Amino acid sequence: MEHGSAREPPGTRDILERWLAVVVATPGLTALRDLREARRVLLDDALAGVDLVARLAGPVVDVGSGGGTPGIPLAAALPDREVTLLEAERRKCDFLEQWTAELPNLRVVWGRAEEQPLERYGVALAKALAEPPVAAEWCLPLVREGGAVVLWVGPTVETERVAAAAARLARAGVSLGPA
Numbered sequence: 001m002e003h004g005s006a007r008e009p010p011g012t013r014d015i016l017e018r019w020l021a022v023v024v025a026t027p028g029l030t031a032l033r034d035l036r037e038a039r040r041v042l043l044d045d046a047l048a049g050v051d052l053v054a055r056l057a058g059p060v061v062d063v064g065s066g067g068g069t070p071g072i073p074l075a076a077a078l079p080d081r082e083v084t085l086l087e088a089e090r091r092k093c094d095f096l097e098q099w100t101a102e103l104p105n106l107r108v109v110w111g112r113a114e115e116q117p118l119e120r121y122g123v124a125l126a127k128a129l130a131e132p133p134v135a136a137e138w139c140l141p142l143v144r145e146g147g148a149v150v151l152w153v154g155p156t157v158e159t160e161r162v163a164a165a166a167a168r169l170a171r172a173g174v175s176l177g178p179a
Contacts, residue, residue, distance in 0.1 A: 046070030058122015
């Protein structure tokens with residue numbers, strides 16, 4: 001779904017534009033200060049995952065949500081899906097909580113991944129959480145059988161390390177079929 005497209009639920013653009021402006025203006029949530037660059041990195045990049053996440057069943061958890069990406073854009077774009085923002089820093093949770101009134105499918109949990117109930121979600125998301133093998137290790141226990149982990153990785157990711165971790169998971173019996 002493209003930001004501002006005809007498929008965008010009513011009111012989504014306004015919520016996301018306000019969220020983006022507040023993320024950029026709030027110290028400690030992002031190093032980005034240019035709104036155009038922040039839109040590309042924080043909003044458009046998250047919305048690029050809408051079709052993939054929409055094809056996967058079950059509630060969604062954004063692990064290490066920080067300022068709310070990709071969770072808040074996905075909650076806005078997928079209003080029928082429960083989206084949980086899991087964040088270990090109380091200050092960031094306080095910031096995230098202000099968006100739950102406008103996005104009724106959004107909830108915030110203050111805590112760490114390893115402290116959460118196992119296999120509760122259909123999809124776990126992570127962006128800028130940790131190196132991909134570590135992020136997968138934190139996310140996988142949260143996902144029920146048949147679910148998926150979706151990791152946003154940057155251009156500097158070591159694809160060989162990600163492939164090696166995926167191969168280890170496959171040997172361990174974790175399904176890695178295409179989503």
